[in-house]
Amino acid sequence: xxxxxxxxxxxxxxxxxxxxxxxxxxxxxxxxxxxxxxxxxxxxxxxxxxxxxxxxxxxxxxxxxxxxxxxxxxxxxxxxxxxxxxxxxxxxxxxxxxxxxx
Numbered sequence: 001x002x003x004x005x006x007x008x009x010x011x012x013x014x015x016x017x018x019x020x021x022x023x024x025x026x027x028x029x030x031x032x033x034x035x036x037x038x039x040x041x042x043x044x045x046x047x048x049x050x051x052x053x054x055x056x057x058x059x060x061x062x063x064x065x066x067x068x069x070x071x072x073x074x075x076x077x078x079x080x081x082x083x084x085x086x087x088x089x090x091x092x093x094x095x096x097x098x099x100x101x102x
Contacts, residue, residue, distance in 0.1 A: 002031075003029075003031040003033060003034045004086060004087070004089060006025055006029055006031070006034045007033075007034060007037050007082075007086035008083055008086045008087060009021065009025065010022050010025050010034070010037050010038050010041045010082075011037075011041065011079045011080075011082035011083040011086055011092075012079065012083055013041065014041075014045065014075065014076075014079040015079075018041075018042075018045040018049075019042060019045060019046070022038040022039070022041045022042040022045070023038070023042060025038045026038035026039060026042070033091075037082075037086075037092070039097075040093065040094045040097040041079075041082075041094065043094070043096075043097045044078065044094035044095070044096060044097050047096045047097070048071055048074060048075045048096075051067070051071045052068065052071045052072060052075065054067075055067040055068035055071055056068055074095065078094055078095060082094070
């Protein structure tokens with residue numbers, strides 16, 4: 001039960017501490033699944049941040065605007081899906097991170 005709420009906290013950290021919270025949870029958690037989710041969330045936040053940054057630079061070119069919209073929506077929708085899966089005690093993998101953290 002304790003791990004469930006740590007997973008919810010890590011997924012929800014998108015809106016208040018997207019880098020700091022997953023690092024802290026990773027360091028204090030003893031559950032292997034919580035550590036995996038923390039690393040995935042941290043990596044997802046870094047990758048999505050980079051994609052949004054690159055898309056905003058490319059927004060001066062027409063192609064950057066659709067990517068900016070897509071990555072912005074992913075930054076909102078993926079953590080919400082993670083929260084809902086954590087509350088239902090189901091496994092969730094962030095996109096772009098499955099290859100890095102297993």
